[in-house]
Amino acid sequence: MTALSKLRNIGISAHIDSGKTTLTERILYYSGRIHKTREVKGDDGGATMDFMDLERERGITIQSACTQVKWNGHTINVIDTPGHVDFTVEVERSLRVLDGAVLVLCAVGGVQSQSLTVDRQMKRYGVPRITFINKMDRTGADPFKVTAQIEDKLKVTPVPLQYPMGAETEFQGVIDLIDMQAVYFEGPNGEEVVRKEIPAEFADEAAAARTKMLETLSLFDDALMVTLLEEAAPEADHVRKIIREATLSQEITPVMMGTAFKNKGVQELLDGCTAFLPSPLDCDVVAQDLSNINESGRGEPIRLSTEEGDPLVTMAFKTVLEQFGQLTFCRVYQGQIKKGGTYINARTGRKVRFGRLLRMHANDREEIDVAGPGDIVAVVGVDCATGDTFCGDGAEIALENIFVPEAVLRLSVEPLTQGGGDRMGKALERFRREDPTFRVLSDPETGETIIAGMGQLHLEVYVERMRREYNVDVLVGEPKVAYRESPTKEVRFNFRHRKQTGGSGQYAHVVGRLRPIAEEDSEETFRFVNEVSQGRIPKEYIPAVEQGFKRAIEKGPLCETEVVGAEFVLEDGSFHEVDSSEMAFKTCGFNCAREHLRKAGMTLLEPIMKLEIEAPDEYQGPICGHVSSKRGLINSTEAQYGSTVILAEVPLAEMFDYANELRSMTQGKGQFSMEFLKYKQTPKNVQAEVVERRRMEREERMAMA
Ligand code: GDP
Numbered sequence: 001m002t003a004l005s006k007l008r009n010i011g012i013s014a015h016i017d018s019g020k021t022t023l024t025e026r027i028l029y030y031s032g033r034i035h036k037t038r039e040v041k042g043d044d045g046g047a048t049m050d051f052m053d054l055e056r057e058r059g060i061t062i063q064s065a066c067t068q069v070k071w072n073g074h075t076i077n078v079i080d081t082p083g084h085v086d087f088t089v090e091v092e093r094s095l096r097v098l099d100g101a102v103l104v105l106c107a108v109g110g111v112q113s114q115s116l117t118v119d120r121q122m123k124r125y126g127v128p129r130i131t132f133i134n135k136m137d138r139t140g141a142d143p144f145k146v147t148a149q150i151e152d153k154l155k156v157t158p159v160p161l162q163y164p165m166g167a168e169t170e171f172q173g174v175i176d177l178i179d180m181q182a183v184y185f186e187g188p189n190g191e192e193v194v195r196k197e198i199p200a201e202f203a204d205e206a207a208a209a210r211t212k213m214l215e216t217l218s219l220f221d222d223a224l225m226v227t228l229l230e231e232a233a234p235e236a237d238h239v240r241k242i243i244r245e246a247t248l249s250q251e252i253t254p255v256m257m258g259t260a261f262k263n264k265g266v267q268e269l270l271d272g273c274t275a276f277l278p279s280p281l282d283c284d285v286v287a288q289d290l291s292n293i294n295e296s297g298r299g300e301p302i303r304l305s306t307e308e309g310d311p312l313v314t315m316a317f318k319t320v321l322e323q324f325g326q327l328t329f330c331r332v333y334q335g336q337i338k339k340g341g342t343y344i345n346a347r348t349g350r351k352v353r354f355g356r357l358l359r360m361h362a363n364d365r366e367e368i369d370v371a372g373p374g375d376i377v378a379v380v381g382v383d384c385a386t387g388d389t390f391c392g393d394g395a396e397i398a399l400e401n402i403f404v405p406e407a408v409l410r411l412s413v414e415p416l417t418q419g420g421g422d423r424m425g426k427a428l429e430r431f432r433r434e435d436p437t438f439r440v441l442s443d444p445e446t447g448e449t450i451i452a453g454m455g456q457l458h459l460e461v462y463v464e465r466m467r468r469e470y471n472v473d474v475l476v477g478e479p480k481v482a483y484r485e486s487p488t489k490e491v492r493f494n495f496r497h498r499k500q501t502g503g504s505g506q507y508a509h510v511v512g513r514l515r516p517i518a519e520e521d522s523e524e525t526f527r528f529v530n531e532v533s534q535g536r537i538p539k540e541y542i543p544a545v546e547q548g549f550k551r552a553i554e555k556g557p558l559c560e561t562e563v564v565g566a567e568f569v570l571e572d573g574s575f576h577e578v579d580s581s582e583m584a585f586k587t588c589g590f591n592c593a594r595e596h597l598r599k600a601g602m603t604l605l606e607p608i609m610k611l612e613i614e615a616p617d618e619y620q621g622p623i624c625g626h627v628s629s630k631r632g633l634i635n636s637t638e639a640q641y642g643s644t645v646i647l648a649e650v651p652l653a654e655m656f657d658y659a660n661e662l663r664s665m666t667q668g669k670g671q672f673s674m675e676f677l678k679y680k681q682t683p684k685n686v687q688a689e690v691v692e693r694r695r696m697e698r699e700e701r702m703a704m705a
Helices: 022-032 053-058 086-098 113-124 143-154 200-218 224-227 236-248 268-278 422-436 456-469 539-552 582-597 617-629 658-665 684-704
Strands: 007-014 065-070 074-080 100-106 129-134 157-160 162-165 173-176 181-186 192-196 254-258 288-293 301-305 312-321 325-334 342-345 352-354 356-361 364-368 375-380 389-391 409-415 438-441 449-453 474-476 484-486 491-499 505-518 526-530 566-576 602-614 633-640 643-651 671-683
Touching: 007 086, 007 113, 007 268, 022 065, 022 100, 022 129, 022 268, 065 268, 065 375, 086 113, 086 505, 100 113, 100 268, 113 143, 113 192, 113 200, 129 143, 129 268, 129 539, 143 157, 143 254, 157 200, 162 200, 162 254, 173 200, 173 684, 200 224, 200 236, 224 236, 236 268, 254 268, 312 422, 364 438, 409 422, 409 456, 422 438, 422 449, 422 456, 449 456, 449 526, 456 474, 456 602, 491 582, 505 539, 505 582, 526 539, 539 566, 539 582, 602 617, 602 684, 617 633, 617 658, 658 671
Parallel strands: 007 074, 007 100, 100 129, 129 254, 157 254, 526 566
Antiparallel strands: 065 074, 162 173, 173 181, 181 192, 288 301, 312 325, 312 389, 325 375, 342 352, 342 389, 356 364, 356 375, 409 449, 409 474, 438 449, 484 602, 491 505, 505 566, 602 643, 602 671, 633 643
16 A cells, blocks of 8 residues: 555546546556547547546546556546536535645636636635646647636635746747756657756746745745845755645645646646645544534534544445446545445444445456555445445544535426336436435426436436436426525414314314524525423424424425425414324424415525626627526626626526527627526516416326326
């Protein structure tokens, strides 16, 4: 096993098309993992990391693959994170298990919306990062502009460690500002890194860039400040140490540059990863101690250790179904996983045997016997869900679960062939388990199966996977926005449930109030407050009432969508010695909530998306007008190199055909990306329309059923 200090778990994150896949491919090539470079959209089977057929066709990476490379005496686990926003959860998941990351930016496009999203996620998980400015060979490449954007938009101090020798077609290589050498990438595929004296034409600029780098770094290190004041030359190793420390504390991001496609700069970036990104030893991992539950029902925080001999703590961060069973990717945080070992799933309490351990390289795998802290391995044939923690004897620990974004779009699906229902069920169960943002619901009245997710592409991919992997063709309904409903005024209730059928009857009675959750920014969707005194309702029935309320808010009175922001206060009630039961109180709570939600001034909430559009300047007017006509709000427009970037907020309901609309409006020259921002109240007229449409659809369905 590699010494822990020489292990790096890194992710590569980027806006789509920044060159992340190409870069990963080059990393595999230069580190000797593969022997030939391939292009992403080439005809020789596509890049190694995109191993799903579908990904190959679409040219995007949907599932993050994990692979291990050796570099400079270090072991680097590279997790290829997806770039498309619809798959943000995959990015979140991989960030959870990473120690450091490379943020790839395009030298022309710079910091784009998705880079912002990814950056936010990295901050949330405290992941230190190196920025790689790719595509230095492209027309319009401007690393200085991109560096300024890092400071402006990402609010982190960029420290360029390199100075470009030329740009666009003239890009020759980089100047290493720490060792003050020119670095060239020679040979047919740039495999020979050649260091030379800095050419005279770049000498002054490079010297100025080095001074700037050192000045910035001196803000983080007093000794360097003194050295600079004395006009002495700092030691290269000292400079590296400062960069490493400031990177780990996330005060700076080192900036490196090159072109993956033209084979320049990648090896230097790998050196940068080993020099400046953290090892598992540098990361503090805090989990919940389930043997020590506090008042709020959570485990007390516990710091995990990388000491030898501690019990295992590992998290399943990704599951993939294969022909021979489930493949579960695990990151070890503490202790060791051993082949044949038995571990406890902290969520289910069940013991599971880890029969086979694998180290993954894109689609190849190597059998291993043991894995320690910091390792990322795959376990074969273990049944579990994403986010589960497994513990060895002596540990009862859960790593906090990952943040799961909202599912804003729904699609009804129906198998087209006889016998397809079973296979569809299996497929959906599998997808649901692999992807926490993918939800499966069924409508008890119509029997319809509904899938919900984060966007059109997200759901389309699953429909396509059903077709390919499970051989079920499905009829897909119109995509539907996942609206929500929320009460706006308080209503009192005094509700009795009574039923007399032959022998024993049912009796339950509840009194209280239903009101909107007061705090506007509260993320709570449901709140239950028990104010019943002196056993007016026996204690054992109170949870039943709560369950009844909870069931009722699954379908609101407006559109049968989820109710959010509702608080139920149970004040009083009564019971009957013989006829009261849990069941009776549950039914009572349910019927009471159903009836009173109707009177609570329900308002419809709709998902608002953050939209980023890029198109040639001349289309700016029409695009903005069009967005406004969709009830959109333009936040900013920014021109760069003849193209305009427009940032806006638009209701998802208006965006279903946007890809086509934008294409025809811009003659195919416009691009956009979209991501969920927030739920917001719909205007009254829109609410009325939606409610009416849903009512008609419901009637139609009922008539057909
Ligand atoms: P991803 O979507 O971020 O994974 O990006 P890809 O690696 O799929 O690259 C997107 C497109 O950009 C492909 O057509 C690549 O060939 C191209 N590309 C990647 N790196 C470079 C580069 O350094 N220079 C240029 N000019 N094109 C690049």
